[in-house]
Amino acid sequence: VVTNSTAVAFSINATQTVGGAFLCSAASGTSGTLFSAADFSSPGDRNVVSGDTLNVTYTMSLAG
Numbered sequence: 001v002v003t004n005s006t007a008v009a010f011s012i013n014a015t016q017t018v019g020g021a022f023l024c025s026a027a028s029g030t031s032g033t034l035f036s037a038a039d040f041s042s043p044g045d046r047n048v049v050s051g052d053t054l055n056v057t058y059t060m061s062l063a064g
Contacts, residue, residue: 005059012052019045021056036060 020039026032036058040046048054 005057007055007057010054010056012048012054013050015047015049017045017047018054021058023058 018040020037022029022037023035024032025035046054
């Protein structure tokens, strides 16, 4: 079993509601292969405003 946790910080430049995150093979997020997607756990959606930083930790495990 291999487990890896990676934290990523996203600098927010607008007022929005963020509902989840995804992981894909292309940095742009608009192409490539979608690997995984998920809604945020409770309490759910996150309201953000310009100047905020949204920190997301992604954990995956592989078993052979």
